[in-house]
Amino acid sequence: MHFTSDPRPGDGIVERDFTLGEIPGILWTPERVSAPVPLILLGHPGGLGRMHARLEARARQAAADGFAAATIELPGGGDRPRLRNLEAARADLRRALEAGEQVSADTLDRLVLPLVERAVPEWQTALDALLALPEIGGPVAYSGGVISIGVRLAVVEPRIVAAGLFAGSFVPRAMFDEARRVTIPLHVLLQWDDEGNDRQAALDLFDAFGSREKSLHANMGGHTGVPAFAGEDAARFFARHLR
Amino acid sequence: MHFTSDPRPGDGIVERDFTLGEIPGILWTPERVSAPVPLILLGHPGGLGRMHARLEARARQAAADGFAAATIELPGGGDRPRLRNLEAARADLRRALEAGEQVSADTLDRLVLPLVERAVPEWQTALDALLALPEIGGPVAYSGGVISIGVRLAVVEPRIVAAGLFAGSFVPRAMFDEARRVTIPLHVLLQWDDEGNDRQAALDLFDAFGSREKSLHANMGGHTGVPAFAGEDAARFFARHLR
Numbered sequence: 001m002h003f004t005s006d007p008r009p010g011d012g013i014v015e016r017d018f019t020l021g022e023i024p025g026i027l028w029t030p031e032r033v034s035a036p037v038p039l040i041l042l043g044h045p046g047g048l049g050r051m052h053a054r055l056e057a058r059a060r061q062a063a064a065d066g067f068a069a070a071t072i073e074l075p076g077g078g079d080r081p082r083l084r085n086l087e088a089a090r091a092d093l094r095r096a097l098e099a100g101e102q103v104s105a106d107t108l109d110r111l112v113l114p115l116v117e118r119a120v121p122e123w124q125t126a127l128d129a130l131l132a133l134p135e136i137g138g139p140v141a142y143s144g145g146v147i148s149i150g151v152r153l154a155v156v157e158p159r160i161v162a163a164g165l166f167a168g169s170f171v172p173r174a175m176f177d178e179a180r181r182v183t184i185p186l187h188v189l190l191q192w193d194d195e196g197n198d199r200q201a202a203l204d205l206f207d208a209f210g211s212r213e214k215s216l217h218a219n220m221g222g223h224t225g226v227p228a229f230a231g232e233d234a235a236r237f238f239a240r241h242l243r
Numbered sequence: 244m245h246f247t248s249d250p251r252p253g254d255g256i257v258e259r260d261f262t263l264g265e266i267p268g269i270l271w272t273p274e275r276v277s278a279p280v281p282l283i284l285l286g287h288p289g290g291l292g293r294m295h296a297r298l299e300a301r302a303r304q305a306a307a308d309g310f311a312a313a314t315i316e317l318p319g320g321g322d323r324p325r326l327r328n329l330e331a332a333r334a335d336l337r338r339a340l341e342a343g344e345q346v347s348a349d350t351l352d353r354l355v356l357p358l359v360e361r362a363v364p365e366w367q368t369a370l371d372a373l374l375a376l377p378e379i380g381g382p383v384a385y386s387g388g389v390i391s392i393g394v395r396l397a398v399v400e401p402r403i404v405a406a407g408l409f410a411g412s413f414v415p416r417a418m419f420d421e422a423r424r425v426t427i428p429l430h431v432l433l434q435w436d437d438e439g440n441d442r443q444a445a446l447d448l449f450d451a452f453g454s455r456e457k458s459l460h461a462n463m464g465g466h467t468g469v470p471a472f473a474g475e476d477a478a479r480f481f482a483r484h485l486r
Contacts, residue, residue, distance in 0.1 A: 192450070192459070203446070206461070207435070215473070216435070218449070218459040229483065230458070233476055240472065 001129035013063040015056070020126055024048060024079065025072035028059035029135055036137025038242035039130060040069045041123060041153075041160075043144030045169065046077025058143065061235050067242055068136050072126050074146070075118040085114060093170070097196075108172045112148050116175075120152045127159060141238050147205070148175045154182045162241035163187070164234045167202035167216075168194055168223055179208040186214040187237035189230060194223045244372035256306040258299070263369055267291060267322065268315035271302035272378055279380025281485035282373060283312045284366060284396075284403075286387030288412065289320025301386065304478050310485055311379050315369050317389070318361040328357060336413070340439070351415045355391050359418075363395045370402060384481050390448070391418045397425045405484035406430070407477045410445035410459075411437055411466055419451045428456040430480035432473060435461045 004024075005017035009031060016027045026048065030037065040062045044051045048071065059069035076083035089110035096103045123142075130136050140159050142150050145166040154163050155178055164187040186209055190202050206216045215237070219230050247267075248260035252274060259270045269291065273280065283305045287294045291314065302312035319326035332353035339346045366385075373379050383402050385393050388409040397406050398421055407430040429452055433445050449459045458480070462473050 192457075212463060213470070214435075214463055216459070216461040218461075220455060220457055227456070227458075229479070232479075236472070236475075 001126075001132075011060075013060055015059075020072060020122075020129055022080070023072050023122055023126075025070060025126060026052075026055070026059075027068065027070045027130070027133075028056070028063060029068045030063040030066060033135050036135060038067045038138060039136050039140045040067050040238060040242070041127070041140065041142045042069050042071040043142060043146055043150055043166075044071060044074070045145050046074035048073050048078045050078075058231075061231065062238070065235060065239050065242075067238065068130075070126065070130050072122060075115060075122065083114070083118075085110065103170060105173060108170050109174070112146075112170060112172050113174065115146065116148050116152050119146070119149050120156065123149070123153060124157055127157070131159070139242055141242055143234070143238065145169060147171060151175050151178050151182060154184050154186075160184065162238065164189070164237055167191075167205065168197050170198070171201055171205055176205060176208045179205055180210045182209050182211055184211060185237075185241055186211045187234055188214065188216045189226060189234065190216060190218040191223055191225060192218045192220055196223055244369075244375075254303075256303055258302075263315060263365075263372055265323070266315050266365055266369075268313060268369060269295075269298070269302075270311065270313045270373065270376075271299070271306060272311045273306040273309060276378050279378060281310045281381060282379050282383045283310050283481060283485070284370070284383065284385045285312050285314040286385060286389055286393055286409075287314060287317070288388050289317035291316050291321045293321075301474075304474065305481070308478060308482050308485075310481065311373075313369065313373050315365060318358060318365065326357070326361075328353065346413060348416060351413050352417070355389075355413060355415050356417065358389065359391050359395050362389070362392050363399065366392070366396060367400055370400070374402070382485055384485055386477070386481065388412060390414060394418055394421050394425060397427050397429075403427065405481065407432070407480055410434075410448065411440050413441070414444055414448055419448060422448055422451040423453045425452050425454055427454060428480075428484055429454045429458070430477055431457065431459045432469060432477065433459060433461040434466055434468060435463055437466045439466055 001020050003016050003018050008015045012031050014029050018025050042055050062069040073080050076086045092107045139161040141162045142153050142160050143164040147165045150163050150165045162185045167190040188206050244263050246259050246261050251258040255274050257272050261268050285298050305312040316323050319329045335350045382404040384405045385396050385403050386407040390408045393406050393408045405428045410433040431449050
């Protein structure tokens with residue numbers, strides 16, 4: 001892990017770019033840190049540049065609660081080399097959505113499963129590096145999108161003690177079986193009128209999770225219309241499990 | 244409205260019994276009140292004695308946020324005269340549940356609609372009396388159960404500006420049409436594994452509400468197993484709309 005930028009301090013939070021091999025990432029830490037702090041891994045749909053403002057807002061909330069936050073670029077996302085099979089699956093998804101057709105199970109599998117396979121070990125490597133920093137202790141939570149990546153991480157990564165998941169992406173059938181094996185506390189956000197989402201699939205996935213503590217918070221508005229109070233409820237979920 | 248008990252102060256809150264004609268009720272006010280305070284009407288399934296501890300806990304949260312809270316006995320509930328038709332409908336409900344049968348639409352109508360017809364004007368009369376007290380100002384919210392009563396109040400009573408509803412009771416089909424006419428902000432609690440509840444009906448009702456701001460918070464546990472953090476989320480909803 002190499003820091004590639006000077007720390008950018010600003011209003012209670014310090015932002016630093018890093019690379020982990022070929023993978024770019026960003027680390028945010030609270031400006032005033034006396035002891036090692038808990039960490040929230042910020043998931044996203046890919047494209048750190050495009051997502052920066054929204055990720056920074058979530059990191060700022062984490063810092064206000066005394067937590068560090070970090071993210072890495074997704075395989076095939078942002079400036080990373082395109083993945084040909086993923087791009088082909090994306091094109092198939094777009095075609096189906098534009099034609100108003102049901103997205104096929106095959107397309108979903110090709111779109112999500114290889115991404116999960118590649119991204120999860122990268123997140124784990126990032127976690128190794130982040131936890132080796134003197135200012136970061138634990139515990140660790142995962143927050144955000146590509147819900148299938150969050151599900152897999154919750155199953156395979158024992159250092160993650162809680163997850164806030166955004167039920168806003170397509171989920172292959174195989175992930176429903178995996179969801180049954182999740183046992184950590186979950187906070188699931190669902191945008192009830194999300195135009196790019198299958199509401200019933202999101203409810204089915206919530207039902208499938210094996211966790212004894214799981215909450216579903218459904219709100220109005222489209223994919224990017226999560227109300228501010230929903231973000232605050234999620235922040236309290238993380239504070240409850242990371243402090 | 245006649246107060247029938249001395250004020251019972253205790254730990255930041257003052258409790259007073261009252262009667263409104265033949266209807267018993269309870270008013271809780273914060274111990275230290277300088278200006279008229281907002282009011283939360285506490286709904287419940289009937290039986291003030293049986294429900295007292297849970298109602299008092301909700302009133303205590305309201306008082307901590309600076310709000311008064313009040314409740315009245317339901318028609319046919321607690322020490323009020325039994326309503327023969329309601330008791331007959333309840334017996335039919337019990338028979339259906341014990342036999343593992345679907346509760347018929349007719350039973351639901353006979354169980355809930357007459358209760359709504361009787362209870363809502365009583366709540367409105369109570370509201371008149373409560374708002375005439377010098378220590379109570381407004382705005383007013385409705386909180387709690389018999390969701391059909393909350394829905395009707397939200398439609399017909401303009402003094403109610405927000406409602407926190409517990410999706411834990413049976414809902415006649417007619418209430419779904421009424422739900423479309425609700426426009427105030429809603430916070431709906433659903434116990435995902437509520438043994439005495441129809442989850443799909445609760446989701447359908449949430450979908451039907453016409454409100455631009457509506458949130459569904461689903462949690463694990465049975466009918467009475469609402470986790471403490473869900474109560475705190477609901478309290479923040481009321482604080483957002485009553486302050």
